[in-house]
Amino acid sequence: MSLPNGHSINTAPLDEHEDSEPLIENDAVPPQCCSARLNLAFLMFFGFSVVYGLRVNLSVAMVAMVNNTDPKPAKNSSVIYACPLPESENSSDSFQQPEGIPQYPWDSETQGWLLGAFFFGYLCTQIPGGYLSGHYGGKIFLGLGVLGTAVLTLLTPLAANMGSYWLFSLRALEGFGEGVTFPAMMAMWARWAPPLERSRLMTLSGSGANFGAFLALPLTGYICETLGWPAVFYLCGGAGCLWAVFWFIFVSDDPRTHHRISKEERDYIINSIGSQGKGHGWSVPVLSMLMSVPLWAIIVTQICANWSYYTLLTSLPTYMNSIMHFDLKSNGFLSALPYLGAWLLSMLSGVVADSLIERKVFSITVVRKLFTLAGLLPAAAFLVAVGYAGCSHILTVTFLTLSTTIGGTTASGVYINQIDIAPRYAGFLLGITNTFGTIPGVLAPIATGYFTKDHTLAGWRMVFWVAAGINVGGALFYTLFGSGKIQPWADMEDERAETEKDRSRSIST
Known part of the structure; x- marks a missing residue:
């Protein structure tokens, strides 16, 4: 069967810059x-x-680790706007741990720094992880990233007992190890995901993040x-x-090297992805990437x-x-x-x-633009509504749930757009975008700690307004400048030509 332009439906169009992907006949797709x-x-x-x-x-765990998360204010302080304490004694404000479990006198600002510490390390390994995963394959980097973070997590109680600076350093190291995981995932899907199954x-796979939370x-x-x-933590x-x-036993970097894949599935994946499904060399077009408006x-x-x-x-x-x-x-359940x-809406x-x-x-x-807009704009509106829900438990939980649920729609929008514009460099690009995208992970908890140091509704309302305004700005920016087309600097035509020349030389010799 052929497309209207005469190309086979099983192969990619000649123009790699068209905003479309190769199609595969339904009966040719392995289940x-x-x-x-x-x-x-x-x-x-x-x-x-x-x-x-x-x-x-x-x-x-911070609520249980800290023995005074909601200090009792002095009279006539601005905290009169906060919600009243419940009549029952089941509040976590005076939460007691089992005998022998330590608690620490960390104030709101210290807690903010500790919660943001993870992202200081997380920033450092995104780009190197994406680059190396794109060259070597993502299996080893994703596996070691999770394993290293898990081992360090086992040391958390020891670090906390040694002091907040030690815990900060440990959490930063955990982020350092985990930073390679998402770029490695993207690099693997560049080799494994047929274009019509990418989303x-x-x-x-990415919805595991929401499910894990x-x-x-x-x-x-x-x-x-x-x-x-x-x-x-144990x-x-x-x-x-x-x-x-399980990861190191059952996973392979590439369908070509997988020992338990069927021939039909291997051929389907390789043929549908084409030449973009191979790792990149040591050289990447960094300058062209930095000048790319869609990126x-x-x-x-x-x-x-x-x-x-x-x-x-x-x-x-x-x-x-x-x-x-x-x-x-x-608290844990409602959070x-x-x-x-x-999780459900992203899938x-x-x-x-x-x-x-x-x-x-x-x-x-x-x-990509529709799903990004649908995820960011309503989420921002419900986030603002949280700030005006007052002390109503029902309204607060409802608005927070709706905001985050609707935000899951962006999983099929901007968050997988790297593989659209440059499949071959998808892991490296995700490293770049996630490095910038991690900056809020560092700044947001610190800003929240600053706005909410008096534990007032007014302070939290400012937190929600700022987050909502930033959300709307991002949605508008992506609508104006986003793209799903393979970019010229990611085109493989020159490499195909070189490959054909090399093949011709080898045949002639």
């Missing part, structure tokens, strides 16, 4: 069920579940109350080490979207504790609820996005 590519997606899903469990466990496979937050609260906060670290065993559209938008995401990820348990006065178990919705958005592209309802560019 996804039990396939190697789907197994890879599930292993990545569980890997990122562990990764986010390791990342967010401190957010809830589904990548949102499934959803699972870790309530479990952390439960474990803190029953076993004490150190057990949180169990999470152990889970990461166990996952690494900067991704960078700016991820910075803006991540500000609200990291604000909630690191500081929501503190809000639930110091303002809403939920007990620790309720996790928004991520359940984001659904991947299926819908692939369907729109496959049926040619919209171009890749339009699909």
Whole structure:
């Protein structure tokens, strides 16, 4: 079967800059069920579940680790605007740990620095991780990134006991190890994900982050109350080490080297991705990348979207504790609820996005922009609404859940756009965009600690307004400058020509 322009439906169009992807006939597509590519997606899903469990466990455990998270204010202070304490004594404000478990007198500012420490290290390894994953393959970097973070997590109670500076350093080291994971994932999907399955496979694997947050937050609260906060870090670290065993046994960098993949599936993946599915050399077009407007559209938008995401990820348990006065178990569950919705909607958005592209309802560019707008604008509106929900538990939880759930739609928008504009360099580009996108992870908890040092609703309202405004700015910027087309600097035509020449020389000799 041929396309209207005469090209085979099983091959890529000659013009690599067209905003379209090669199509494969339905009867030529090996089923996804039990396939190697789907197994890879599930292993990545569980890997990122562990990764986010390791990342967010401190957010809830902090409530148990600190013996005075909501200091009683002096009379006539501005904290009169905060919500009243509940009549029951089940509040986490005076949370007690099992006998022998230490607690620390860290103030709000110190807690903000500790919650942001992870991202100082996380910033450093994004670009090197993406570059090396694109050259060598992502298996070793993703596996060691999770394993190293898990091992360091086991040392958290020891570091906390030694002092806040030691804990800050340990969390920064954890971020340093984990920084390679997402670029490595993108580098692997550049070799494994057929173009018409990218949204589904990548949102499934990446949604493990939201699922991990959803699972870790309530479990952390439960474990803190029953076993004490150190057990949180021992169990999470152990889970990461166990996952690494399965990862190194069952995963391969490339379908060409996978030992359990069928010939039909291997040929389908290789033929549908084409020459873009190979690793890049040591040389990359850095200058052209820095001058690329679509790449900067991704960078700016991820910075803006991540500000609200990291604000909630690191500081929501503190809000639930110091303002809403939920007990620790309720705090963990309600802080996790928004991520359940984001997990489900992100996976659904991947299926819908692939369907729109496959049926040619919209171009890749339009699909990415639609899903980005649909995720950022309503999320910003509901985030503002949280600040005006007052002390209503129902409204607060509802607005927070809706904001984060709708934000999951961006998983099929700006967050996978790197593989559209430059499949071959996708891992390296994700390293670049995630480096910039991690800046809010450093600044947002610190800014939140500054705005909320008096524990007032007015301070938290400012936190939500700032996050919402940044969200809207990112949505508008991406709408103006985003693209789904393969960029000229990522084109492989010159390399194809060189390959053909080399092949001709080898035949002649």
